[in-house]
Amino acid sequence: MVALEVGDIAAPVLEIRNLEKRYGNIEVLKGISLEMAAGDFLVLVGPSGCGKSTLLNCIAGLDDSSGGQIVIGGRDVTQVPPRDRDIAMVFQSYALYPTMTVAENIAFGMKVRRVPQAEQQQRIQQVSQLLQIEQLLARRPSALSGGQRQRVAMGRALVREPTLFLFDEPLSNLDAKLRVELRGEIKRLHERIGASIVYVTHDQIEAMTLGTKVVVLNQGLIQQIGAPAEIYEKPANLFVADFMGSPPMNLITGGLDYATGNALLTFAGGQRLTIQTAPPALAAYHGKDVTFGIRPEALRMGSTLSGPVHLVENSGSDTFVTFKVGDRNVIARFAGRVDVDHHKEIGVDLDLTQVSWFDPVSGLRIV
The missing domain is CATH 2.40.50.140 (Nucleic acid-binding proteins)
Structure with a gap:
């Protein structure tokens, strides 16, 4: 991934400006503002109901915001439909098509966009090697373990080559051992390809080990933004001190x-x-x-x-x-x-x- 340049200064890959989200009289997001540099691994963490998944869905365009602005790759996408935001999303539930093979699942988005067949095959081979799932390409999701299904879901996102990857608690359905294993793979993957990733989790260990930047949320408000070490060693308030760390x-x-x-x-x-x-x-x-x-x-x-x-x-x-x-x-x-x-x-x-x-x-x- 290449950083966007404005003059001599790399522009943020994601800007959120005073974002609000309301459901009736209930305020879920209360004036969220943040910036993310290209190549960052930005982790949104907080307790259940803090607004982290709602924020991710607003970035993806799956939820309409009630106010504020979302800019991806220098383009205001606040009113742009999800398919035109240049994003790829990895869900907690994998969201694979059960009747398709692994290769067909990975290629589906490219097929819809009418990417040439030769290019589809090349990208499938590249991501399957990267994720070590070459031997699974002919199988269907029902024949895969949870960890293998999540790798396929990641592969489907990677072939898109988007400006921004969005991960919605991708490891929460896995057992503890597999969660640790895939966490390491996601970290190595980020380091290898330099992707810009926004990652939602309630797991503090995931936040601390994966993120280059951590955003701690509570009750729809940002409590602190910083590098993992800063969040841990110098919490901005009592909530962060009590929440981060186990x-x-x-x-x-x-x-x-x-x-x-x-x-x-x-x-x-x-x-x-x-x-x-x-x-x-x-x-x-x-x-x-x-x-x-x-x-x-x-x-x-x-x-x-x-x-x-x-x-x-x-x-x-x-x-x-x-x-x-x-x-x-x-x-x-x-x-x-x-x-x-x-x-x-x-x-x-x-x-x-x-x-x-x-x-x-x-x-x-x-x-």
Whole structure:
């Protein structure tokens, strides 16, 4: 795929400007604006009902928008029918024709567009080799596994060579092992062909591993846009901190005393945490509550914070220990197997270079 050029600057392959979608009095999308560069893998992620699939359907033209503008490849397509938007879509349900062979399914769109037969065969061979489904071309969908059907659906999209690929939760119908396998294949495919992809998922792992840019949505609003590492390490608000990550970020609210660069947090129940060389931005919160956020993997055995053990879960490679600090559950993630007594307290030290601070009233990140 080649980036569109405007002067010396590469133009965005997708621009969404103040997009709105309403069903009667219900606002599903509330002024969505974003840009995507050619070759980006843009992931839309959020809880059920956040508007991510509606946004994808508006981009595809399957849903009419109630306001705003959609520009694909420098062309305003807001009122353009789906077939003329230069997009290809891969659905969760595969959407294959059961009476056609794999080769016929892949070629169907080209046949409708009257692509010459020789060119059809050439493209079928190219994508079948790319997706490693050459041996399946004569079979029908009923003879394929779920993973094979999804590869065929991807092949049908790839032969289009569109400006934009749209993926609607393509892996959600697969079992866990196959989901991991196909996730890796989609990532390698993107790296090889440099396609521009918009991908919807509710799976945070998919969002973090696949995306070059992640858009976190909630209740029809963009909560944060950024690279996966930025979203994970510097969440813009309490929603993103709590949603992105498995387990999510530990969030504990306490009263703050701030003096000459040092901070003292007092949590419910009276437990205290002293932080030297605290961020200057916290000075404005002296005498107020703040929410302290730290990822489970930033905790290690120690004595800085302690509390009664509530739950121990061993996943093989990691041990997750949930314990109480004040009135909040805190999760520590330890590598490997850790011997923790369920009936005693646990103490931890914290990597204070990985702390986030939030305003508990607005929910916004302080620093």
